[in-house]
Amino acid sequence: MKWLYPMVLIAVGAVGCTHAIHVNHTSDYQISKPLSEYRRIESRAEQSVFLFTKTADYASVAYKDLMAQCEGGVVTGIQTRYSTSHDFLSYRNVVQMKAYCSE
Numbered sequence: 001m002k003w004l005y006p007m008v009l010i011a012v013g014a015v016g017c018t019h020a021i022h023v024n025h026t027s028d029y030q031i032s033k034p035l036s037e038y039r040r041i042e043s044r045a046e047q048s049v050f051l052f053t054k055t056a057d058y059a060s061v062a063y064k065d066l067m068a069q070c071e072g073g074v075v076t077g078i079q080t081r082y083s084t085s086h087d088f089l090s091y092r093n094v095v096q097m098k099a100y101c102s103e
Contacts, residue, residue: 022082029077031102038076038100041069047093062095070101 031038045062047053059082067075078099085092 017088018086020084020086022084023080024082025080027076027078027080029100030074031076031100033102035077035100038102039070041066041075041099041101043069043097045095048090049093050090056093058093059095062097066097066099070099070103073101073103075099075101 029035043062043066045058045065047056047058066078076099078097081096083094083096085094
């Protein structure tokens with residue numbers, strides 16, 4: 001019977017992994033020239049959580065990084081993807097942002 005508890009934990013941990021895309025959003029495109037003349041910019045941020053978290057500013061970090069790549073320019077067509085990967089007693093939130101920069 002001593003081996004039953006660890007085996008149950010291992011079994012739950014092995015089947016407890018899932019992945020989910022929650023939101024895939026694209027903002028408006030405001031273009032004044034052909035899209036091929038815009039520079040593609042990308043940003044990614046993630047948040048690792050064990051049981052619970054106190055902050056959720058990872059999306060703000062990704063957005064600020066995206067905007068910093070187009071300083072003095074105009075950002076348009078922001079594509080945002082929120083996803084989560086679940087593990088045993090923990091999970092990881094990921095936000096990926098892609099956009100076009102006109103300088």
